[in-house]
Amino acid sequence: MKNERVLTGRHFMQGNIACAEGALAAGCSFMAGYPITPATEIAERLASRLPALRDEDGVFIQMEDEISSLAAVIGASWTGKKAMTATSGPGISLMQEHIGYAVGTETPCVIVDVQRGGPTTGIPSVELQGDTVQVRRGSHGEYQIIALAPSSPQELFDHTILAFNYAELYRTPVFVLSDAFIGHMREEVVIPEPEDIEIVTRIIPEAGFNSETDQGFLSENVAPMPIFGRGFKSHVTSSCHTETGKRNVTDAFALDNFIRKLDAKISKHRDEIIMVEDNTQDADIAIMSYGGVYRAACEAAGVARKEGIRTGTFRPITVWPFPDREIAEMSKRVKAILVMENNLGQLVPYVKAEASCPVHFIAPEILGTLHDVGSVVSKLKEIA
């Protein structure tokens, strides 16, 4: 295995490997994880690549479980490393406590969820978009999350870089919502030259930072991160705290400030964060989908058009924050929206809440497989 960070060139690469390579290209130097199908290849790749990086102290640790994996990632991030973990739905369930901890302490980190069939242990090697809402709302309390939904091995490379950039820019955990199908799929992946890859790194305080008086937390515009080992003497707590990190667990106004500032850090910047791909300009019906399902949506839209139904595709690249205004806007142009998900309709209520046109839903005939194009076209004919 090569010891360069960026494997520039054309590859026929598995999605999970592309994700690991995207992490390296983004500057990741720490991964902690616990093996789970269908995410294990990400850990395997980084376990061999990180320690071998030339002139760098890249670290991979296999922890005893997913709970400790995310704990280690949070600790590594506070030492200034770009850090990640990768797991599947059952692992995300275990990580929920620490996901909230990372949000509350404003710790940049990337969590890759290669989704599989559930509930519970389900089927390890079959894909399902079962965690769409879990990653948004699985931890307790009131908070925002950023999640990207790639649809190919190339996007697993690209979106993992984006995820690190968002994590560093907004000091927050960011999800890459992959699944067993695209994680295990091999396709062409083009890795650019290192100088052509845009990388964002967190801002840390300048020398002379005073932790008693200077802001290290709770800024709507993201406070500089007073990482460990630089003499910043900051106090990091998951409990309700002030702008200097001091604990306040008695006053409701402190809680209100804590929640609202963390929320505003994401929601105030929603225009810079949210990405959608909207091909509904001349469409009567919009198919909304995300992740691997988007590819079936494109195929169905193409077939439907040939049969005279003006169909377009709308795809949130960032599923969270939810593209509410973008959907509201699009719904004024089209006559109906057909939501396609590989589940029983997790995003449908969110779409309905925004849309001013009728919203329909179609699951694959067999959950855990890609939608059959013929069935989607029949549904479009019914709606049209």
Add this chain to the structure above:
Amino acid sequence: MPRTEIRIAGFGGQGVVLAGVLLGTAAILRDDKHAIQTQSYGAAARGGAARSDVIISDEKIMYPQVTAPDIMAAFTTEALNKYKDELKKGATLIIDEDLVTPPEDSSFKIYRVPATSIASNELGKGIVANMVMLGFLSALTGIVSLEALEETIRANVPKGTEELNLTAFRKGVERAQEVK
């Protein structure tokens, strides 16, 4: 070339996934086509049903799932029976005749190759039956150029096994040229 769907099916340990990966790699890196490889296997690493699907096309491939294979290579009777109803009408069906009972269905173009016995008896390594099959399939269908595959095999199999794998591949190619 229009979208062509290929399925290689058998049980875990027969190298069906590697055969599919090599086909896809050769198609994109050497022949400048588009390709997708997907796979399905059970929880067990060896012995369970395993399947490797490849789509090769001159055009960008949007829909990534194989739905009606144009070409199938079967390493077990179980795999053949499981997937034969999904094959396109007139599909090319290749069976390892050492392991697979040929179907009676005449709507396919059926080819037999003793991949396992060639690998075991002529090369002394049953493990390279997948390469014999890959050579046979590629020479028969012309789906990927033989030069592209030879380069890809050389670059991707474990060091020290290049010649063994290439010899097995060429044995498969020769067989296909005999029956063509």
